[in-house]
Amino acid sequence: MFSDPNANRTHDQFAQLIRGQGGGLKSFGVVAHSQGGAASLQLYSYYWSGLDYSTGSRLIQSVGTPYRGTPLAGDLAILGAIFGSGCGTNFDMTYDGAALWLSGIPSWARAEVYYYTTSFLGDFGFDYCSLLTDFFLTDPDDGVVERDYGQLPGGNNMGHTEGWCHTTGMRDPAQYNDHARNAVMNANGNR
Secondary structure (H helix, E strand, O other): OOOOOOOOOOHHHHHHHHHHHOOOOOOOOEEEEOHHHHHHHHHHHHOOOHHHHOOOOEOEEEEOOOOOOOHHHOOHHHHHHHOOOOOOOOHHHOHHHHHHHHOOOOHHHHOOEEEEEEEOOOOOOOOOOOHHHHOOOOOOEOOOOEHHHHOOOOOEEEEEEEOOEOOOOOOOOEHHHOHHHHHHHHHHEOO
């Protein structure tokens, strides 16, 4: 298990960390949250690792990954720093940076990704995960990633679930704490 919340690095730097974590394993699959999904896809696309030797039905699984970017990774990240939240600016996760990055990701690699998106529970007039970020995101969103920008063209969309936010401290529970989805990902993950 690799956990490194609130870090700020490129997809490639993050991919190298994942590769290092799995260095002692002959084979492995990945279950990732947020940027971890993009970093895992970067690893699979550009480097040899245990991903290349694994077997099973799902090589890379992710939840809440901004495959097509988030406005919170660009100039708006400065606002987050003022209020003490977020990971800072990260070009790879901006709309433009994500488009540039995706242009180099081959279709055969995208086909090995199984991704999930989530959003707030849609209550009348109370539809947000984070009141601060809601002003900058298009609904539905998880407080960081808009559903439309969490889509990976050529990947396997495993569905969208309401009632889950991106991380702790938001209105609804953190999406990575959905035990039912976690059990499905664990059961189907490559080894």
